[in-house]
Amino acid sequence: MLTLILKRILMALPVLFLVATLSFCLIRVVPGGPFDADKNLPDEIVANLKAKYNLDKPLPEQYVLYMQRLGRGDLGVSYKYVSRTVNDILLDAFPVSLVLGGLALALAVLVGVPLGAVAALGRGRWQDTLAMFLSTFGISVPGFVIGALFIYIFGIQLRILPVGLWESPWHMILPAITLAFSPAAYLARLTRASALEIVQKDWVRTAQAKGLSGSATVLKHIMRNSLVPVITVLGPLTAILITGSFVVEYIYAIPGMGRFFITAVMNRDYDLILGTTLIFAVLLIMANTFVDIAYQILDPRMRISD
């Protein structure tokens, strides 16, 4: 187990290096720089600004400088949020996104998995139809539509919940539900598909044949095994949550990573774009490593091949 984790960490380093290099090239090749939007700046001042941030140096030199700083754990400075470093910004933004994402993930699992299980166990009956309609609804409605609807109903009409910023637990309710919507629907569909496969297995029939009660068969044999794929999609789920956070943080004006990423792209705030992208990459790699480890714990057959 320990060797697996170590191996994964060692493998992650070159991937991160690759991500950093690729995003660096991608962003610098683009026409337009961070100081284009500030109109009427005299040429000398732009030149000074560029010199200050080393943007006047040839690209290979900038790249080496960036990588050296990155090696020391320094993600650079923001050109737009003056006098703030990227580390500083992300240190503030990351916990916000983490709480939001964690709440949404918990909510999605608590709603999605039971919904999928109910659908699978009542296959072809009304429970199935209803649950599948709800989950198809869930994957079909864009996050911004849910967000706008919630804001309109709860914020503008009923005025019972705050619809912006991130100050108290009340502020977290609507964003967390909005963000949980599509992963919950995704999980419900996945749980249903996986439970349907397992219901047909021989050992389920054996369990029933030896006189196990209906609920014991469901809980111990069907659900436990149906959960394996649910845990293994933690990787894609993290990706869905990151994507969702762009929209949700934009709509609810939440100062998280997704929002900083979007404004950074709009402002061509080079170091901030690179910094956020790298953190996202680290998150994804961590999620996938966790999946590999969980696989081994849940499915003993996987251990032999290691």
Place this chain on the structure above:
Amino acid sequence: MASQGSFKYVAGRLAKIPQAVLALTLIGLICLVAIASALQLPLSPYAYDQTSTLYLAGPSAQHWMGTDELGRDLCARVIYGAQLSIAIGLTTAGVAFVIGTVYGAIAGYCGGKIDTLMMRGVDLAYSLPDLLVMILIGVLIGRGTFGILLALGLVSWMGTARLTRAQFLQLKNEEFVEAARAQGQDHLSIIWKHLFPNALGPIIVALTFTVPSAILSESTLSFIGLGLSPPACSWGTLASDGWRSLRAHPHLIFFPSLFIFATVLSFNFLGDGLRDALDPRTRLSKLK
């Protein structure tokens, strides 16, 4: 399986699934309106009504969905948006089909080390969040229709590739393929005439799901201001415009959102229906 007879068979089974029939009808209607309006539009999406105070008006007999802040007819703009959104969805599915099947076919047919290497690449690309990649690509090639299409195509082909590869791996050891090989047919004709037609069913199902996810991605990207920019109008940019006046004029975001939702929902139901229709294990009498 891909012969004329099986097409009729699948269509017959699909016709027994009410959600799928309803979805197909709705998609047909939206496409018809989009195509018809491309030829002749009753009201221009750009014409604005300056003669009256008809800007930001709610739905009325004259303007079915109301007007926007410049007095432009929202219904005309939503129909115009349908052209762009549907075109984006279908083109993306086309690109995903071409890249995905070719890539997957090579990996599946060759097998071995080439397969492992190619699939590692897919795994890597698959694990990245679509929107993140699209935004970064958008930064690189600009946010015109072409840029969006390219970005969407580049994030959408991996599922098709995986599926094609899995189908090819399974099929290439079947007896009819061996027979073809024994007859001395070359690789290309084995792939084209024997493997590909038999792998097509699940690939089409996957593509049916590619269309709605492309429509969702485009509208989301446009909504947060990193997708298409005015004067282009897709459902996403219309919703984005409407978002700004949500408090006072909710109809502006309501109608484009409704169309995004209805279209995406229809494609998802159609995909589910196609999958059930193609799966011989499904007993359709039970599905009613």
